[in-house]
Amino acid sequence: MAPTSEILTTERILEATEEVLRRHGPAKATVVDVARALGVSHGTVYRHFRTKAALREAVTKRWLDRTTDALSGIAAEDRAPETRLRDWLAALFAAKRRKSGDDPELFATYKVLTGENVTAVGQHITELVDQLTVIIQAGVDTGVFTAPDPRARARAVFHATGRFHDPAYAQEWERPDIETEFDEVLDLVLRGLRASA
């Protein structure tokens, strides 16, 4: 189906794999399917990725990186740390919720993939905590936040808000009072961050 004329890049394989995962789901998506979608033999795919697991991991990383990249802008902005933190957490929540709500099947697929690739997820979380650390450090520098160890504080903020970004809770994000819950937790967290003044 796909043009054989084009050069077979790693990138093209990843795109085809995403498409196959979208169509067939995580359980039925095979390397043979990916090869078929690309119009090559499955042996060729194995020339670019040592195993099926490695291929899936690469797709997972790409997907996680999209979120990280989307948020990095907010973290780097030059605005009041408190509103920046609010916006960052709200954006993270909104992004996850949109992904989950718009295409539940695809989201379920990525839930399986992230479950398979704990290491990639760990790295993703580290990157997100890095971004949070930047914001919190800025708050400490301007005196609006108190944090003996900004990175530890960032971890705490990330874990305390897990309900609003961890895919395990995707089901809860459909409930009508989830926004209220988010605001309640955000208030508590921001109170915990603020300098006693």
Added chain:
Amino acid sequence: MAPTSEILTTERILEATEEVLRRHGPAKATVVDVARALGVSHGTVYRHFRTKAALREAVTKRWLDRTTDALSGIAAEDRAPETRLRDWLAALFAAKRRKSGDDPELFATYKVLTGENVTAVGQHITELVDQLTVIIQAGVDTGVFTAPDPRARARAVFHATGRFHDPAYAQEWERPDIETEFDEVLDLVLRGLRASA
């Protein structure tokens, strides 16, 4: 096997069901097994519980109530709200972690059961938030906590600490730095609760 002489109470059925679930796991535990363990026909079990789902729900409730009961003591104590809250959250975490660590298979079984009985879990969470509300209200009354709406604050505290009591995270509880993470979140939450004074 079991004595037929004893009267068949709902309680005895629940005990037998727990035992069957422990032995066979959630997927293979059947009503026929429960009846066999009790030395009665399965039709008799259906006289006490309308469906298999109702039987499982009753077992789930019993299990959840054990945790609620164990914690109610701490909530009702007459001590400084801050240490009481610390102890309550630590006790909740410790209880869950012990259950998960001591008998992972049984814990996995109850994870399946709680997934089946979202309603029972909802009620359980309500009870736990009730207990938290009591502690927070006490703190507001003595002036050490600030909370315009103590129940909303209690919800926020519960959700912010989800990582340390939600069975979905059981896997993480084995990591060595989980204690540190708990302390970090607890610090943040307590800072958020304290009155500015």
Added chain:
DNA sequence: CGGATGACAGATATTGAAATCTGTCATCCG
């Protein structure tokens, strides 16, 4: 020669027939 191929072995998944289970109810027993 460098990259693509497809046959192959062992592992995994699918399928459909047989076994078991759930829930009901007419019947039995103390």
Added chain:
DNA sequence: CGGATGACAGATTTCAATATCTGTCATCCG
């Protein structure tokens, strides 16, 4: 009469045979 029984129908699960997939590699082609 009140509670227990077990036969039964339809739904679900198990199991073993069959098909497909993963990963390798000798071979092929431009």
